[in-house]
Amino acid sequence: MPPSKNASHVRPADDAFTIENNLARHALASGDRNAAWVRLSHLAERFMDPETNREKDGLFVSTSIELANLSFVLGRGFSDLAHILQHASASAEKMGDRRSLALIRLHLGRLFYFAEQRDQAMSMFADGKAGAEALGDDDILMQAAEFIGLYYFIQGRFREAITYFEQAAQSFESEQHDRVINPSGPLWLSYCAAFLGQFHRAIGTLDYYRRLAVEGADPSLATTLRATLGIILLGIQKNREAHFHLSGAYQEARIMQNALAGYFATGGLAFHHYMEGRLAESREWLRKNAEDGEASGLIRQYASPIVIETLFELHRHGLQFSEKLSYPTEFERIMREPNIHLRGVALRLKAADAMEKDGAMDPIAADLERSEAYLIQSGDPIQLGKTRLEAARLKLRAGETEQARLMAENVRKDFGSYVDIFFPDDLRPLLTVKSDLNLERDTETHLLGMFGEVIQELSPSADFDSLLSRTVKATNRFFGAERGGIFWFRPGGKAKGPVLRGPCNLSATDVASPEFKANLSLVFKAFYENRPQVVRREEFELNPSRVKAMMCVPFQMEGNVRGVLYHDNSYVRDCFDNFDMSQLSHMAQWLTRYIDHIFGFSSRMAQKATDQMGHLESADGIDIITKNPAMMHLLDQADRIAASVSTVLISGETGTGKELLARRIHQVSPRKTRPLVIIDPTAIPENLVESELFGYEKGAFTGADHQKKGRLELAHTGTLFIDEIGEIPKSIQVKLLRAIQEKTMVRIGGAKTIHSDFRLIAATNRDLAEEVAAGRFRDDLYYRLNVIPVTMPPLRERKEDIVMLADHFMERYAVKYNREGLRLTPEQTAMLTAYGWPGNIRELQNVIERAVLLSTGGTVLLDPPSGGPIRGKHPFDDLPSLDELQRCYIRYVLKKTEGKISGPGGASEILGMKRTSLYNRMNRLGMRQE
Numbered sequence: 042m043p044p045s046k047n048a049s050h051v052r053p054a055d056d057a058f059t060i061e062n063n064l065a066r067h068a069l070a071s072g073d074r075n076a077a078w079v080r081l082s083h084l085a086e087r088f089m090d091p092e093t094n095r096e097k098d099g100l101f102v103s104t105s106i107e108l109a110n111l112s113f114v115l116g117r118g119f120s121d122l123a124h125i126l127q128h129a130s131a132s133a134e135k136m137g138d139r140r141s142l143a144l145i146r147l148h149l150g151r152l153f154y155f156a157e158q159r160d161q162a163m164s165m166f167a168d169g170k171a172g173a174e175a176l177g178d179d180d181i182l183m184q185a186a187e188f189i190g191l192y193y194f195i196q197g198r199f200r201e202a203i204t205y206f207e208q209a210a211q212s213f214e215s216e217q218h219d220r221v222i223n224p225s226g227p228l229w230l231s232y233c234a235a236f237l238g239q240f241h242r243a244i245g246t247l248d249y250y251r252r253l254a255v256e257g258a259d260p261s262l263a264t265t266l267r268a269t270l271g272i273i274l275l276g277i278q279k280n281r282e283a284h285f286h287l288s289g290a291y292q293e294a295r296i297m298q299n300a301l302a303g304y305f306a307t308g309g310l311a312f313h314h315y316m317e318g319r320l321a322e323s324r325e326w327l328r329k330n331a332e333d334g335e336a337s338g339l340i341r342q343y344a345s346p347i348v349i350e351t352l353f354e355l356h357r358h359g360l361q362f363s364e365k366l367s368y369p370t371e372f373e374r375i376m377r378e379p380n381i382h383l384r385g386v387a388l389r390l391k392a393a394d395a396m397e398k399d400g401a402m403d404p405i406a407a408d409l410e411r412s413e414a415y416l417i418q419s420g421d422p423i424q425l426g427k428t429r430l431e432a433a434r435l436k437l438r439a440g441e442t443e444q445a446r447l448m449a450e451n452v453r454k455d456f457g458s459y460v461d462i463f464f465p466d467d468l469r470p471l472l473t474v475k476s477d478l479n480l481e482r483d484t485e486t487h488l489l490g491m492f493g494e495v496i497q498e499l500s501p502s503a504d505f506d507s508l509l510s511r512t513v514k515a516t517n518r519f520f521g522a523e524r525g526g527i528f529w530f531r532p533g534g535k536a537k538g539p540v541l542r543g544p545c546n547l548s549a550t551d552v553a554s555p556e557f558k559a560n561l562s563l564v565f566k567a568f569y570e571n572r573p574q575v576v577r578r579e580e581f582e583l584n585p586s587r588v589k590a591m592m593c594v595p596f597q598m599e600g601n602v603r604g605v606l607y608h609d610n611s612y613v614r615d616c617f618d619n620f621d622m623s624q625l626s627h628m629a630q631w632l633t634r635y636i637d638h639i640f641g642f643s644s645r646m647a648q649k650a651t652d653q654m655g656h657l658e659s660a661d662g663i664d665i666i667t668k669n670p671a672m673m674h675l676l677d678q679a680d681r682i683a684a685s686v687s688t689v690l691i692s693g694e695t696g697t698g699k700e701l702l703a704r705r706i707h708q709v710s711p712r713k714t715r716p717l718v719i720i721d722p723t724a725i726p727e728n729l730v731e732s733e734l735f736g737y738e739k740g741a742f743t744g745a746d747h748q749k750k751g752r753l754e755l756a757h758t759g760t761l762f763i764d765e766i767g768e769i770p771k772s773i774q775v776k777l778l779r780a781i782q783e784k785t786m787v788r789i790g791g792a793k794t795i796h797s798d799f800r801l802i803a804a805t806n807r808d809l810a811e812e813v814a815a816g817r818f819r820d821d822l823y824y825r826l827n828v829i830p831v832t833m834p835p836l837r838e839r840k841e842d843i844v845m846l847a848d849h850f851m852e853r854y855a856v857k858y859n860r861e862g863l864r865l866t867p868e869q870t871a872m873l874t875a876y877g878w879p880g881n882i883r884e885l886q887n888v889i890e891r892a893v894l895l896s897t898g899g900t901v902l903l904d905p906p907s908g909g910p911i912r913g914k915h916p917f918d919d920l921p922s923l924d925e926l927q928r929c930y931i932r933y934v935l936k937k938t939e940g941k942i943s944g945p946g947g948a949s950e951i952l953g954m955k956r957t958s959l960y961n962r963m964n965r966l967g968m969r970q971e
Contacts, residue, residue: 058084058097062104069111072258078115081108085125098132102141105129109148114224115261116294116301119338123152139740140181140790143172147188154195155339159378166192176739178748180791183212187223194229194344197382197419199236206230210246212793214253224262228269232344235273236382238422240459243273244612245523249546256550261302264293268305272345275312278462279612284313300337307333312347315354323351324360331366346386346424349375353390357397382424385415389428396434405435423463426452430468446471458521458619505640509543512635513606517545520592521616522608528564529604539564539604547607560591560609567593567605573625575617589614594625596633598640606632665701666849669839675831676705682829683710688781690766690826691804693833695968696883699804700764702833707760712800715759720752722768723960727943731773732789735780741790753786756799766826767807767818768942778822801826807940817941836878836885844870846882850889851901860893869903879932880967887967928966931959 061084068077085108088101105125112118126149133142146169153162170192173185190205209226227250235243247270254263271287274280287309294303311326349371356368372391375383392408395401409432416425429452436445449471453460464472509527517525524546528539538561541552551557567574574593590613594606610616620628667673682689683706691699700719707717722730736751753761763769769777780786781801785794803826812818836843847865855861865873878884888903895902934948941947943956952959 058087058100061087062100065104065107069107074111074115074259074261078108078111078118081111082118082121089125089128098136099138102129102133102136102138102145106141106144106148109145109152110224113151113301114259115297116265116299116303117337119152119155119300123149123156126152136742138742138790139172140176140738143169143176143181144184144188145169146172147185151188151191152338154191159195162195163192163379166195178739180738180748180788180793181740183208184223184792186212187226187229190226190229190233194233195380197344197380197384197415199233199382200420203230203233203237206233210250214250228266231269231273235276236344236419236421236424238457238459239518240273240277241521241523241610241613241616242518244270245517245546245610247273248611249524249548252551253548260293261297261299264290264297264299265302265305268294268302268309272305272309272312272347274612275309275316275347276345277459277613278316280313280316282612283309287313300333300339304330304334304337304339308348312351315351320355320358320360324355327351327355327366344380344383346383349383349387349390353394357394381415382419382421385412385419385421385428386424388412388415389424389431392435393431396431396438402435402439406432409435422455423459426455426463429455430465433468433471442471458616506542509636510545511543513543513545516606517608520608520620521610521613522592523610523612525606525608527604527606528568530568530602532601539568542604556587560588560607563591563593564605564607567595568602571595571597571602573622573629575620575625577614577618587611590617592617592620592625594629594632596629596636598633598637604636665698665705666846667839667842668845669834669842671834672839672842675702675833679706679831680709682706682831685829686800688800688826688828689802689831690809690829691802691831691833692809693804693806694835694879694881695806696881697833697835698882699806699833700762702831703760703762703802703804706802707762707800710760710800712759716756717760717762718752718756718799719762719764721764723765724957724964726957727770730770731776734773734777735786735788737789738791741788745790748788751786751788753780753799754788754795754797757797759799761799761801763801763803765805766803767805767809767812771817771819774819774822778819778825781822781825811939817944836881840874843874843878843885846885847873847889850886851893854890854893858893860896862899863893863896863901865901865903869901872903880928884967924966927962928968931963931966931968 061080065077065080065084068074068080081104084104085101088097088104106129108118109122109126112122126145130142130145130149133139133145146165148169150162150165150169153159153165166188169185170189173181173189186205187209190202190209193199193202193205206226206229209223210230211226213223213226227246231243231247233243234240234246247266251263251266251270254260254266267286268290271283271285271290274283274286287306290302291306291310293299294306307326307330311323311330314320314323314326349368352366352368352371368390372387375387388408389412392405392412395405395408409428412428413425413432416428429448433445433448433452436442436448449468453464453472456463513525513527516522524544526544526547527542529542530539541547541549552561563574563576573595574591576591578587578589588609588611591609592607595602596604596606598604608617665672665676667676679702689703689706691702693699703719704717707713720733725733732749732751734751734753736749736754737745739745739748776786780797784798785796787794809818809823809827813820813823836846844865847870851863851865855863873885873888880887892901892903895904931948931952934951935942938946938948938951942949942959944950947956949956949959954962
């Protein structure tokens with residue numbers, strides 16, 4: 042179990058650690074990541090002091106992981122980070138924290154990769170990957186996704202890597218400001234997409250996440266993504282747009298001291314000068330790139346072939362500037378390392394160099410065969426095509442023209458719409474048709490066949506929005522679009538405008554911007570005319586928010602136009618030119634059938650799940666017995682409250698039936714077929730309350746050998762009842778407040794944000810307003826709970842209900858204990874009515890149960906409850922039982938402490954008992970707090 046915390050042993054230095062950590066968290070929550078990084082760095086340095094209290098190992102470990110994530114976002118601090126993480130690794134191992142240990146090793150793998158310690162990087166990646174996969178839950182795999190993707194990426198295995206980067210990018214987008222998870226997911230996802238020939242996807246992803254970073258006041262990350270966008274644009278020879286972003290990112294990186302963005306920008310500018318034919322300038326920018334990178338701990342860190350290609354061209358022209366970074370040295374290094382993608386490129390360059398020098402054909406052919414094999418494994422169609430074109434040149438040299446022509450034709454098909462960019466002019470005479478269009482794409486059969494692959498990629502799901510999202514991503518790839526989405530028009534709600542669903546690289550903020558107004562007009566036109574629309578703007582602008590090409594395809598449901606599939610591009614203007622209106626109309630029909638089908642399927646699956654949940658979670662009818670007017674008014678009020686989702690706070694003395702009222706509210710609410718989850722903090726040791734509420738991940742602490750969902754998570758779509766909420770430790774109250782406000786939480790030891798749509802009902806026997814005034818309860822949490830206050834009357838104010846309740850309990854226990862025929866005498870009913878019932882209904886229930894058990898021969902043996910109207914002069918004159926004495930004394934102490942149970946001066950301290958032992962004793966005595 043998690044270690045308990047003893048406030049009496051906290052030293053002033055420990056308080057300073059906590060304060061510094063809280064300040065860092067506050068800075069993160071407010072969006073000031075620079076200030077957070079400074080504070081976390083100082084905190085990590087202090088933890089490195091051997092004199093530091095080792096009880097703070099857990100805080101050191103979490104601080105180090107947060108600092109590592111933040112360092113990547115800000116692009117700084119890499120040189121000192123490895124030392125900190127290595128110490129944190131030892132602390133995590135000592136604590137038995139397997140989750141943090143796996144993550145730290147993955148972080149170290151990335152740092153070693155940047156620092157040209159590739160063997161150590163691969164070892165750390167493999168260990169961290171194995172640790173995360175051994176734990177195996179969704180949360181740890183989500184946190185590890187970026188790193189596992191990078192493990193495959195640095196080997197050049199992009200098909201394996203991209204799945205992990207997709208998970209990482211999705212989790213990064215969904216995270217909140219005070220936590221940073223998978224910050225480089227979008228960056229690596231874009232590189233991966235580009236290397237798989239999906240340049241439109243790479244550009245759209247970078248442009249989208251860059252906008253998100255700018256909107257989220259995260260300029261440093263935005264600059265890193267902007268530099269990467271420039272490099273990807275160079276890859277498809279969009280030199281003007283690329284230079285705009287690279288030069289801008291370089292200036293921004295200098296201002297923000299973002300070493301990573303600066304490294305990417307200078308490398309990109311070096312390649313830009315090379316592509317423009319300015320080899321001397323290219324050499325100087327490469328020199329600057331190498332020097333600045335080494336100073337920042339980024340040593341020869343690159344995955345793009347542009348670096349080795351640039352070095353090769355410089356080498357060919359005699360412009361090598363250092364032995365440390367040159368084509369020959371890089372070739373040797375690449376061939377020693379595990380990146381099969383760069384190996385394939387390097388072997389092609391070696392073969393091209395040998396052909397230029399009239400080398401022997403057999404070694405050249407062997408190098409090209411090895412290059413082709415590596416590039417097939419990596420999945421890069423562009424570099425593979427370049428290698429096959431070199432093989433075609435070799436065939437021409439051997440006089441095998443027809444074989445060279447067939448090879449060139451195949452490469453043209455592989456290049457697809459990028460053939461004009463990548464197919465070299467000297468080999469174009471080999472092509473039968475000199476066009477950038479694949480002729481097969483002109484047939485409707487082939488188009489619809491390719492479009493049909495969308496459905497093959499999707500597995501059935503009850504989550505309709507998830508299916509729409511996957512559909513848009515698939516059509517994005519099919520059309521070569523940078524972004525897209527479905528604009529869904531609600532029946533009868535056309536005047537309110539459509540809803541964006543299943544977006545890919547497109548946000549609601551984008552749609553609401555003034556720049557999108559013309560785009561939205563095209564969506565409406567497609568909807569009202571029920572006809573596909575394609576628009577291409579001819580003006581040349583560098584503003585990425587200015588869309589250059591748009592396409593809208595409407596679809597129907599149940600015979601009416603229901604939505605529009607939308608795609609656009611900002612950098613590639615001719616992406617939709619290959620599709621005519623006839624083809625798009627056929628695709629609209631196909632899309633109509635497909636969406637109609639998945640909508641129906643999702644609805645049936647969702648209804649089936651609801652029906653099953655209803656059978657599993659159905660509750661018995663809730664019967665609250667009363668004829669008291671005030672109580673009847675309260676029940677009527679509760680039934681009206683039940684229809685809403687507002688939070689309810691039920692106050693009242695112990696034993697008045699607060700839990701029963703909570704059950705009734707749930708039972709008559711729209712959530713009655715969903716779970717009612719109850720948690721009573723008084724029955725849980727204080728150091729376990731947090732894990733019960735929020736759950737924990739496997740390996741989060743010693744003994745956490747499995748994942749456990751918290752009560753808040755289990756209450757998703759249902760009702761959460763927190764009994765005696767005033768007993769929630771104050772240290773947990775702020776976390777509970779956030780969960781109530783945002784309906785999100787994070788399990789202990791986890792990082793994944795979990796959404797839970799629960800309706801909260803809380804109960805307390807304390808005056809929470811007084812607790813707030815005394816500093817024992819957070820005022821913000823109190824105000825969040827006190828939305829609909831309800832007060833349960835004590836039994837002494839419901840005199841007319843006492844006999845009716847007694848008869849009810851008598852009947853129940855008579856059946857249970859086979860004592861049928863028992864009846865209360867008029868004297869007994871008078872005695873029950875006259876008693877004050879400080880324990881309320883629960884005390885009455887216990888008295889009647891005991892009377893039934895002790896009854897013989899049809900006679901009810903009802904002992905007068907302690908505290909009745911007739912007492913002797915001596916407190917023991919009525920010969921009270923030991924249980925009654927304990928009840929009286931506990932009530933006396935609770936009155937003296939004003940209901941305070943735990944902490945200094947609390948009832949548990951006065952009675953010499955643990956807090957949980959006192960609660961257990963009260964439960965046994967019929968005094969259980971409700």
